[in-house]
C-alpha cells in the first residue's frame with residue numbers, strides 16, 4: 248500500500264511508512280497539545296515534495312498561523328511555500344456568510360489538492376442545524392477529501408478527554424490520532440497516541456512522547472505504562 252509521510256519520522260515508522268494513501272485522519276486533542284503545529288508539519292512535508300497543500304482554517308487567521316510557525320525553526324520554511332504550492336485559506340464561518348453547504352462546495356472546487364488540513368471540525372458542528380445534519384455534511388465532506396493523498400481533520404476535545412467532538416468523527420475517519428498531556432512523570436508529558444489506522448498494523452494506544460521546542464516538533468520516546 249502507498250503511504251503518505253506525516254512529517255514526523257517516528258510516526259511514519261510506527262505506521263508502517265505513513266498514513267495510508269487517500270485516508271482521512273482525525274487529529275484530536277485538548278488546547279495547546281500541538282494539533283496546529285503538527286498539521287503544519289504534515290503540510291510542509293508535502294510542500295517540500297512539490298505537492299499541492301492546503302490549510303483550511305476556521306479559527307486562527309493566516310497571520311496567526313504564520314506566527315505559530317515562526318516559533319519553531321523547522322516550521323519557518325512554511326512561509327516559503329505559502330502562495331506557491333501551500334495555500335492557507337481562512338474561512339471564518341460565523342463572520343462570513345459561508346454556510347456549511349457552501350463550505351463543502353468551496354472545498355470540492357479546489358483542483359486536485361494532495362494534502363488538506365481542516366482546523367477544525369468543531370466549528371463545522373457548531374454551524375450545523377443539528378447533529379444529524381452535521382453527520383450528513385461530514386460524510387459529504389469526506390467524500391470530497393477522499394480524492395486527496397491524505398487529509399487531517401483537527402478536532403478540539405476537552406483536556407485529555409474524548410476522541411472527537413461527539414459528532415462521531417472517530418468512527419467515520421480512517422484513522423484517529425490523539426495528542427494529550429500525560430501526567431506520568433514529575434512534569435506532564437506531551438504525547439501522541441494512535442487509536443486507529445485502517446489498513447495498518449500498529450500497537451494501538453501506546454503513548455509516544457512529542458517534543459515541541461525552538462528547533463523542532465518530533466516524536467521521541469515510547470512509554471509502556
Ligand SMILES: Nc1ncnc2c1ncn2[C@@H]1O[C@H](COP(=O)(O)OP(=O)(O)OP(=O)(O)O)[C@@H](O)[C@H]1O
Pocket residue numbers: 276277278279280281282283284285315318319403459460461462
Ligand atoms: N518553541 C517552542 N517551544 C516550546 N513550546 C512551544 C514552542 N512553540 C510553540 N510551543 C507550544 O506548542 C503548543 C502547541 O501549539 P498548537 O497551536 O499547535 O496547539 P493546538 O493543539 O493547535 O492548540 P489549540 O487547541 O489552542 O488550537 C503551544 O501551547 C505552544 O506554547
Ligand SMILES: [Mg+2]
Pocket residue numbers: 282283284366
Ligand atoms: Mg490549533
